[in-house]
Amino acid sequence: MQILIIGKTGQLGKSIQEVATNVLYSKHGFTFVGRDEIDFSNNVNISTYFECNSFDVIVNCAAYTQVDRAEEQQELANQINHLAVGQLADIAQQSNTKLIHISTDYVFDGNATNSYIELDVPNPINAYAKTKLLGEQAVQNAMSSNALIVRSSWIYSQYSNNFVDTMLRLAQGRDELKIVSDQISTPTYAADLAITILHIINSKDFIKDFTTTTYHYSNIGQCSWYEFVKAIFAICKIKLNIVPITTDEYPTPAKRPLYTVLSKSKIITTFRITIPSWQSSLKTCLKARGCGKKWIK
Numbered sequence: 001m002q003i004l005i006i007g008k009t010g011q012l013g014k015s016i017q018e019v020a021t022n023v024l025y026s027k028h029g030f031t032f033v034g035r036d037e038i039d040f041s042n043n044v045n046i047s048t049y050f051e052c053n054s055f056d057v058i059v060n061c062a063a064y065t066q067v068d069r070a071e072e073q074q075e076l077a078n079q080i081n082h083l084a085v086g087q088l089a090d091i092a093q094q095s096n097t098k099l100i101h102i103s104t105d106y107v108f109d110g111n112a113t114n115s116y117i118e119l120d121v122p123n124p125i126n127a128y129a130k131t132k133l134l135g136e137q138a139v140q141n142a143m144s145s146n147a148l149i150v151r152s153s154w155i156y157s158q159y160s161n162n163f164v165d166t167m168l169r170l171a172q173g174r175d176e177l178k179i180v181s182d183q184i185s186t187p188t189y190a191a192d193l194a195i196t197i198l199h200i201i202n203s204k205d206f207i208k209d210f211t212t213t214t215y216h217y218s219n220i221g222q223c224s225w226y227e228f229v230k231a232i233f234a235i236c237k238i239k240l241n242i243v244p245i246t247t248d249e250y251p252t253p254a255k256r257p258l259y260t261v262l263s264k265s266k267i268i269t270t271f272r273i274t275i276p277s278w279q280s281s282l283k284t285c286l287k288a289r290g291c292g293k294k295w296i297k
Contacts, residue, residue, distance in 0.1 A: 181224045221277050226244045
């Protein structure tokens with residue numbers, strides 16, 4: 001199959017590019033594109049690209065992900081996360097192309113006490129999350145079949161510009177960090193998600209037509225940002241005083257849900273996958289980047 005990965009410069013796009021070199025996927029042809037090739041802020045650009053290129057599968061990793069800035073740039077966030085995604089889904093439907101679209105745990109309001117399943121009703125509480133939900137709905141409206149929406153949470157990688165990277169940079173030259181302790185979810189190692197996406201594409205069920213559906217994917221377990229940071233510093237042997245604080249003590253432009261743990265039962269059962277714990281994958285990630293070294297660019 002000819003597979004297009006949109007978002008080649010992002011964490012997940014880079015991770016898919018690395019995983020795709022495995023011999024398991026040698027039967028496929030991969031094309032990786034970024035904003036230079038497909039600009040989600042420009043509808044004409046999107047249409048023009050697909051007038052000259054065709055694929056069997058599209059994996060959309062591109063998104064506007066700046067949660068706080070989205071409160072001020074709602075029009076741009078809506079264009080990238082909603083309108084462009086709808087246009088992409090229309091193109092996929094018209095060209096008989098399968099689509100995998102990546103979404104977020106933030107579509108939920110965080111008021112649950114148990115992990116969210118795919119059938120739970122979304123209720124986004126910030127502008128970013130609202131645009132991501134609209135993007136999901138645009139896919140569902142355009143494609144009644146052959147589209148998968150994969151929601152994930154707290155994605156990080158060995159590449160730069162993510163939470164793990166930020167914490168390691170902040171640790172330099174400081175004696176103390178204050179970290180929110182009452183927001184609970186699950187960190188997701190981008191490489192694990194990349195492996196799962198390519199496993200799905202390789203599966204027999206994916207070759208056939210299927211009803212458009214939603215899956216949840218993150219690593220196993222749950223933690224707060226505070227617990228996540230403690231684990232990062234413990235693995236990297238960084239001695240720093242980490243002070244737990246509440247969300248109310250760290251106000252941000254965008255409201256955050258307090259609990260967004262995702263149930264993985266559906267994706268595990270459907271595609272017969274094994275998902276590592278978040279602690280195990282964090283160790284793998286930090287080993288890949290080398291604690292104390294500069295981030296891989």
